[in-house]
Amino acid sequence: MNKKLILGACLGLLFASCSTDKFEREIALVPQVKEMSPVRGVYTIKATTPVGYAQPDLLPAAELVSEMINRSTGWDIKPVNGTIQGINLSVDSMMPEKNGYTLSIDKESVEIIGQSYEGVISGIQTLRQLLPPAIELEKGLSRHNQITLPIIDIKDNPTYQWRGMMLDVSRHFYSVEEVKELLDWMSLYKMNKFHWHLTDDQGWRIEIKQYPLLTEKGAWRKFNSHDKSCLYYARHEDNPDFNIPEEHLKVVAGDTLYGGYYTQEQIKDVVSYASKLGIDVIPEIDMPGHFSAAIANYPNISCFNQAGWGNVFSAPICPGKDEVIEFCQNVYDEIMPLFPYEYYHLGADEVEKINWKKCPNCQKRIKDQGLKNEEELQSWFVHQMEDYLNSKGKKLIGWDEIIEGGLSETSTIMWWRSWVKDAVNQAAENGNESILTPNEYFYFDYRPDAGTLSKVYNFNPELDGLTPEQKDLIKGVQANVWCEWIPSQERLAYMIFPRMTATAEIGWGKKPGADFEDYKKRLMPHYDRWDLMSVNYRMPDLTGFHATNVFTDSAKVDVKCDFPHAVIRYTTNGRIPDENSLKYEGPISIDTTTHFIFRTFRPNGSKDEFVHTSYVKQSPAASSDVSKENMKQGLNLKSYEKQYKNCEDFTKGAKLLTDSNVDTIAIPEGASGHLGLMFTGYIEIPSDGIYTFKLLSDDGSRLYINDYLVIDNDGPHAPKEVVGQYAMKKGLHPLTLYYFDGNNGGSLKLQVLSPEGKELNDIFLN
Ligand code: ACM
Ligand code: ZN
Numbered sequence: 095m096n097k098k099l100i101l102g103a104c105l106g107l108l109f110a111s112c113s114t115d116k117f118e119r120e121i122a123l124v125p126q127v128k129e130m131s132p133v134r135g136v137y138t139i140k141a142t143t144p145v146g147y148a149q150p151d152l153l154p155a156a157e158l159v160s161e162m163i164n165r166s167t168g169w170d171i172k173p174v175n176g177t178i179q180g181i182n183l184s185v186d187s188m189m190p191e192k193n194g195y196t197l198s199i200d201k202e203s204v205e206i207i208g209q210s211y212e213g214v215i216s217g218i219q220t221l222r223q224l225l226p227p228a229i230e231l232e233k234g235l236s237r238h239n240q241i242t243l244p245i246i247d248i249k250d251n252p253t254y255q256w257r258g259m260m261l262d263v264s265r266h267f268y269s270v271e272e273v274k275e276l277l278d279w280m281s282l283y284k285m286n287k288f289h290w291h292l293t294d295d296q297g298w299r300i301e302i303k304q305y306p307l308l309t310e311k312g313a314w315r316k317f318n319s320h321d322k323s324c325l326y327y328a329r330h331e332d333n334p335d336f337n338i339p340e341e342h343l344k345v346v347a348g349d350t351l352y353g354g355y356y357t358q359e360q361i362k363d364v365v366s367y368a369s370k371l372g373i374d375v376i377p378e379i380d381m382p383g384h385f386s387a388a389i390a391n392y393p394n395i396s397c398f399n400q401a402g403w404g405n406v407f408s409a410p411i412c413p414g415k416d417e418v419i420e421f422c423q424n425v426y427d428e429i430m431p432l433f434p435y436e437y438y439h440l441g442a443d444e445v446e447k448i449n450w451k452k453c454p455n456c457q458k459r460i461k462d463q464g465l466k467n468e469e470e471l472q473s474w475f476v477h478q479m480e481d482y483l484n485s486k487g488k489k490l491i492g493w494d495e496i497i498e499g500g501l502s503e504t505s506t507i508m509w510w511r512s513w514v515k516d517a518v519n520q521a522a523e524n525g526n527e528s529i530l531t532p533n534e535y536f537y538f539d540y541r542p543d544a545g546t547l548s549k550v551y552n553f554n555p556e557l558d559g560l561t562p563e564q565k566d567l568i569k570g571v572q573a574n575v576w577c578e579w580i581p582s583q584e585r586l587a588y589m590i591f592p593r594m595t596a597t598a599e600i601g602w603g604k605k606p607g608a609d610f611e612d613y614k615k616r617l618m619p620h621y622d623r624w625d626l627m628s629v630n631y632r633m634p635d636l637t638g639f640h641a642t643n644v645f646t647d648s649a650k651v652d653v654k655c656d657f658p659h660a661v662i663r664y665t666t667n668g669r670i671p672d673e674n675s676l677k678y679e680g681p682i683s684i685d686t687t688t689h690f691i692f693r694t695f696r697p698n699g700s701k702d703e704f705v706h707t708s709y710v711k712q713s714p715a716a717s718s719d720v721s722k723e724n725m726k727q728g729l730n731l732k733s734y735e736k737q738y739k740n741c742e743d744f745t746k747g748a749k750l751l752t753d754s755n756v757d758t759i760a761i762p763e764g765a766s767g768h769l770g771l772m773f774t775g776y777i778e779i780p781s782d783g784i785y786t787f788k789l790l791s792d793d794g795s796r797l798y799i800n801d802y803l804v805i806d807n808d809g810p811h812a813p814k815e816v817v818g819q820y821a822m823k824k825g826l827h828p829l830t831l832y833y834f835d836g837n838n839g840g841s842l843k844l845q846v847l848s849p850e851g852k853e854l855n856d857i858f859l860n
Contacts (some may be wrong), residue, residue, distance in 0.1 A: 095120055098510075122616040123223050124595050125284060125602035128432060131247040135735040137199050138240040139181070141169040145343055146177050148184035154370040155183055155214045166228060166235040179203055181221075183214050193286075194251025197221060199243050209251075212346070215372030216284050220248060223282070227623040234626060239461075254555065256529050256570030258287035259594065261586075262539075264294035264387070265320060265577040267313075267342050272583045274367050279590070279629070281371040283598035288368055289376045289572065292356075295408045296320070296578075298387040299355045300377070302428050307391035314344070314353035319374040320578040321352060327579070332670045333703070335585040335630065361432045369434075377433050378492065380441025381422055382410040382475055395421050397453035404446035406837055413475040414455025423482050436489050437506070442476050443493035473499030480505055491529065493756060494521075501526055506569065510537075513839040518557055522564035524542065530555055531572045532707025533812075534841065536597065538589050539576040540812035544635035548610045551596040571601045584630040591624060591631035592617055614656065621657060628691050632702065633694045639707040641805075642818035644784045648685040649709050653692060661695040670704055687711045710819075714782050715800050717825025725776070725859040729829075731756045734770035738807045738834035741796045744772055755860065759831060759844045769840070775860030776826040783849035785822060790815040790843040795833040797844065813841050 121133065145163075147156040156173035159181060163171055177184070181204040189196075189209035195217035206221065210212030224243055228234030235241055259280050260646045261268065266278075277288060292300045298312035317325075321338060328336035344352050356364070365375045386408040390401040397412040411418050426438070447468040450456040460471050473496070480490040480502055491506045494517040501507070501520075509517045512534035521528050527676055530536070530829040535553045540546075555571055573594060580586050595617060599608075614634075624631045634656040643649065655662060662678035663671040671693040678692065693704035734748035756762070759773055778798060780787065789797050789805040792813040797805040799820055807816040833842050847852045 109260040120291070120619050121224065121246075122619045123220060123327065124612075124613070124616055124620060126605060126608060126616070127250040128603070129246050130251040131158075133244040133246050135201065135245040137201060137204065137243045137245055139163065139204075139243065140240045141167070141171070142178040143171060144178045145171055145173045145308075146180060146182045147173055147175060148177055148182065150175065151211060152183050152185065155211065155372075158215070158370065159183070159218055162222060162225075162229060163241070165232055166230070167238065167241070168236045170234060180780060181745070182206065183218075184208075185210060185214060189213070190617070192252035193255065194249075195220075197246075197248040197250070199245050199247070199643060201245065202542045204243065212286060212372040213251075215281065216250065216252070216551060217248075219282055219284055220250065227619065227626050230623055232627040252284070252286075252601065254568070254570030254601045256287055256572065257285045257598060257601030258289050258376075258437070258529065258570070258572030259285055259590070259597075260289035260291055260531070260572060261576040262291040262294065262575060263299050264291060264297045265736060266338070266581045267297065267299065267352075268497065268583065268586070269341070269354070269355065270360050270364055271362055272586075275583065276586070277364075277368050277371055278375055279587075279594070279627075280373060282400050283595050284602055285594065285598055286373050287376060287379060287570075287572065288373050289574075291380065291439075291576075293379050293380045293387060294384045294836050295386040297353050297355075300361060300379075301355060301357045302425055303358070304428065305388075306423050309355040311391050313355035314346075314351040316349060317352060321581070321746060324579060324581045331703070332701070335582050335588060336579075339583075358428070358432055365433060374437070375433055376435060376437050376439050377429055378439035378441055379422075379425060379429065379433055380395040380439075380443070381446035381479070382413055382472065383407055383443065384441060392421070395649060396468040397449040397456060405446045407444045407446040409445075409449050410445050412453060412455055413450070413471055413478075414453055414457070414459040419475075419478055420481060426479075426482065426486075430486055430488065436487070437491055438483055438488050439491045440479055440483075440496075441493060441509070442472070442496050442690075443510070445472055445495070447472070467499075469499035471499070473501075476505070477502050486721045497521060506685075508572070510574065511839055513841070516559070518568070519559050519564075522560055522567050525567070527567045527569050529569050529572055530557075531574050533574075533839075536571065536573045537576065537812065538573050538593055539578065539580060542589070542593065542632060543814065544637060545815060547592060547596060547614075547635075550593050551599070551610050552615055553600055555600060571597055573597045587630040588632050591629055592620070595620065618658075630700070631696075633696060636662065636694065636705060639709075640786070640817040640819060641706065642708045642710055644712050644819035644821050645712050646712065646714070646784070646821060648683060650681045650683050651690065651709060652681040652686075655694060657694070659697045662692060662835055663695065664690050664692045666690055672701070673699065684709055712784075712821040714784075714821040714823045715802070715827065717779065717823050717827055718776065720776070720826055722778075722826065722859065726755060727856065727858070728755050728756075728757045728860060729759065729773045729775035729831075730856045730860045732761070732772045732774075733762065733765060734772070735768055736770055736834075737768045738770050738793075739810060740794055741832035741834060742772060744832050744834075759842065759858075761833075761835075761840060761842050766835075766839070769835045771831075771837055771842070773829075773831040773833075775829060775858050777829045777846070778826055778849070778857045778859060779822045779824055780854070780857075782818050782823045783821070785849065786817065786819050786851075788815055788817045788843075788845040788846040788847070789831075790841060791833055792839075792841045793834055793836050795831065795842065798830045799827050801828075829858070 145156045145160045193212045195208040195213040197217045206217035298308040324336045368375050386401040389396045393399045395411045395418045402409045427589045450468045468831045494507045495511045507521045508529045510531050512532040518528045638652045638654045663675040665671050687710050689708045694702040732753050736748035793810045794808040805818045806819045
């Protein structure tokens with residue numbers, strides 16, 4: 095190892111010595127770099143500093159550097175071919191670490207050597223993070239006649255080669271400029287794969303010349319229920335980020351239509367923009383399900399010549415008809431010249447197979463091909479498409495459902511169903527590679543809360559139960575942004591910042607002992623950078639309270655925010671706080687039940703989301719006088735089948751499936767579908783006091799004790815934890831917990847904490 099390098103801490107202070115650039119800057123790199131020397135002084139970039147590139151292929155990378163400096167300073171630095179005394183870029187493909195780089199800054203020059211073009215870009219992004227945040231702002235450094243960099247040596251490389259972001263442009267449409275901005279954001283954090291979800295039931299977004307109706311009609315819709323709920327949130331949550339951008343609306347024959355699509359030329363432009371940033375683009379044409387935007391306009395590709403919905407998902411295309419296979423291949427024929435990267439995503443998730451059971455063409459295909467069932471028919475279709483892609487030199491990725499019915503030897507699975515815990519193990523046993531996107535961690539359409547960032551950061555891609563060779567089959571991690579409730583670029587930024595940076599750090603690879611606190615500290619200066627980039631980030635969460643907080647006499651409301659520039663405002667009258675609401679200046683003492691709504695404001699005055707918290711005055715609830723004598727450990731669990739929307743009228747119209755005694759509150763093995771669970775029994779409280787309950791569920795849940803609603807986590811939603819408190823006397827208290835799941839793959843967990851904060855177990859009886 096180079097002696098100058100140490101496996102050092104990533105936080106250091108850089109002091110500028112020149113009077114024109116008075117600043118004190120933290121070295122705060124995200125993702126964390128593998129090796130970094132101490133800072134030994136300052137290098138200055140001037141208007142005369144050239145940017146050299148050793149190999150002609152590096153011209154686009156050199157342009158990135160000169161454009162970044164020129165834009166912020168107003169200078170006119172030009173890239174020059176060759177090695178010069180200034181900022182030098184070169185590739186040395188013999189470097190040992192794939193896509194790694196070194197960045198060496200001394201008094202005379204800045205040297206970035208990458209193992210590949212992508213490695214050079216990663217080095218440039220580290221350089222960018224070493225420059226003052228004002229580098230992000232047009233004319234942000236125009237008063238300066240020089241900029242400083244720390245004299246430092248960095249040696250760095252990615253642990254995982256796949257660090258992806260997926261954007262769904264079907265549920266809401268994003269313009270070419272918006273997609274390019276996302277690519278810029280990704281690049282700053284060394285994210286290198288852009289998965290573009292281009293088609294789905296709600297809109298077809300890519301021009302296919304042979305099938306013009308796909309975009310002429312399939313790219314446009316009247317407002318659907320998601321659009322309407324976005325507009326509802328915009329109004330009822332005082333949040334303009336939920337408005338649908340007017341530029342994507344058009345009026346046709348008196349109807350307002352919403353949508354848009356990319357021409358093939360625009361796609362090429364985006365792919366080339368990404369390539370300059372070292373990002374590969376993976377198109378997804380989701381099939382055989384999620385295809386109704388196409389079926390509505392070419393109905394013959396479905397089993398019964400019409401678009402429609404089955405029990406849960408849309409009716410798929412018909413793999414029994416040869417012309418359907420041809421249709422899909424023709425679509426790919428037009429797409430392949432646009433996307434040079436070898437990987438293509440076929441989707442293959444959430445396929446509703448009821449039509450296939452009834453369709454004579456599908457049944458004939460099953461018989462002719464000697465298939466066992468509709469799962470194998472799905473596999474047969476995926477294999478057909480994979481063979482086709484392979485014949486053109488491309489490789490197939492599919493959502494993890496492609497395991498069902500038989501995985502080919504060569505496909506890569508994208509694991510999204512957190513609840514199918516062994517999906518990656520199954521793939522690995524078959525020798526297939528995986529990309530990790532488990533929804534519980536990496537679905538960035540799920541609304542974040544105070545626990546989200548640490549949860550993402552602490553995801554460990556070294557999954558259990560894999561041999562070292564099988565671990566090598568994990569290509570990396572990716573975050574997916576489904577856009578049903580993300581109609582604007584502002585909302586998109588809000589949902590990915592800062593979570594994307596945690597994903598970046600997992601994928602780049604954390605050093606042993608890296609922890610969330612250190613990451614949070616390193617992240618803090620990035621908020622200043624995002625301010626200058628006009629990124630609508632989510633501010634660090636307010637802490638110091640739960641959804642409900644119980645007190646018996648009086649309480650001190652002590653709200654904290656890690657972000658030093660946050661302005662916190664609040665109300666106690668149920669109104670959403672605005673810029674005129676009371677400013678929170680320090681702890682508030684209360685002695686009556688009070689409902690607070692807190693909201694943070696960014697340094698530029700823009701509003702973050704708001705958060706409710708209730709402080710409830712209670713006397714400890716008396717215990718029940720039932721006898722323990724004939725009770726057994728655990729709870730009674732009744733499971734039901736019904737299309738639940740919430741936990742009200744739980745048993746009404748529901749079919750009882752099971753009735754049994756269970757040890758813990760959890761979803762029983764194998765339970766799925768339109769499911770309701772009702773747990774009843776008693777909770778045994780060891781001493782008088784205020785108890786804390788953490789109830790996590792997907793979808794909704796409610797916890798009642800003594801018929802009092804302790805936690806309301808109801809309604810259809812992604813995994814969400816609600817924390818509340820309840821004061822009780824020692825003894826037995828009757829408890830009921832309701833849970834429902836509206837689709838497949840829910841989650842449910844209850845934790846009970848003593849007044850001292852200790853987790854209590856084995857406290858249920860019935
Ligand atoms: C998915 O979320 N249906 C891949
Ligand atoms: Zn069919």
